[in-house]
Amino acid sequence: EVQLVDSGGGLVQPGGSLRLSCTASGFTFSIYAMTWVRQAPGKGLEWVSDISGSGSTKFYADSVRGRFTISRDNSKNTVYLQMNSLRVEDTALYYCAKDRAVGGKTGFHNWGQGTLVTVSS
Amino acid sequence: QSVLTQPPSASGTPGQRVTISCSGRTSNIGSNYVYWYQQLPGTAPKLLIYSNDQRPSGVPDRFSGSKSGTSASLAISGLRSEDEADYYCASWDDRLSGWVFGGGTKLTVL
Numbered sequence: 376e377v378q379l380v381d382s383g384g385g386l387v388q389p390g391g392s393l394r395l396s397c398t399a400s401g402f403t404f405s406i407y408a409m410t411w412v413r414q415a416p417g418k419g420l421e422w423v424s425d426i427s428g429s430g431s432t433k434f435y436a437d438s439v440r441g442r443f444t445i446s447r448d449n450s451k452n453t454v455y456l457q458m459n460s461l462r463v464e465d466t467a468l469y470y471c472a473k474d475r476a477v478g479g480k481t482g483f484h485n486w487g488q489g490t491l492v493t494v495s496s
Numbered sequence: 497q498s499v500l501t502q503p504p505s506a507s508g509t510p511g512q513r514v515t516i517s518c519s520g521r522t523s524n525i526g527s528n529y530v531y532w533y534q535q536l537p538g539t540a541p542k543l544l545i546y547s548n549d550q551r552p553s554g555v556p557d558r559f560s561g562s563k564s565g566t567s568a569s570l571a572i573s574g575l576r577s578e579d580e581a582d583y584y585c586a587s588w589d590d591r592l593s594g595w596v597f598g599g600g601t602k603l604t605v606l
């Protein structure tokens with residue numbers, strides 16, 4: 376059974392940093408692209424970042440490019456989201472998600488439970 | 497403002513058929529597949545439709561998707577109370593090099 380466990384969220388001041396983790400199990404982690412999607416309180420879904428199975432290809436939303444960095448450690452079955460220069464508008468529930476099929480851009484088939492990031496002074 | 501446009505709300509009575517639209521551009525829906533997600537209150541989203549009109553295993557055939565040009569639709573037939581949720585469309589955008597979502601449609605079963 377595919378499982379994704381999101382962690383690392385918390386309360387941070389504007390300008391601060393946080394690193395989110397998503398630990399996966401139940402599938403061959405290294406061959407699937409992974410994604411972070413966020414949802415601000417009471418708002419819709421917003422794609423944040425994608426990383427290929429090998430980690431060689433990464434994409435970012437304009438709203439986070441230059442501040443957030445996605446990475447993965449295939450030996451630990453974990454994908455990370457390093458978030459720097461955090462802003463109040465980054466406050467959201469952050470979900471990691473696994474692609475439906477190998478190759479990328481196949482839809483987000485499995486989701487973590489989400490980890491809450493609150494940026495506030 | 498979302499790149500893909502969905503109506504903010506939709507409603508229907510049990511047994512009825514409802515459709516939710518999703519409008520985009522050549523760079524997203526016009527060139528790539530459309531995906532639909534269902535988000536029940538307080539839960540993570542669930543993939544409902546992939547590649548425009550395909551259902552993952554376990555999704556009832558009451559749910560169907562279609563795409564034409566730069567627009568797509570999700571249809572739900574035989575509406576049930578448990579279908580009350582938020583529904584989001586998504587597509588890859590070649591111009592933005594990223595995924596784009598619709599703003600979401602809140603479906604109410606009357």
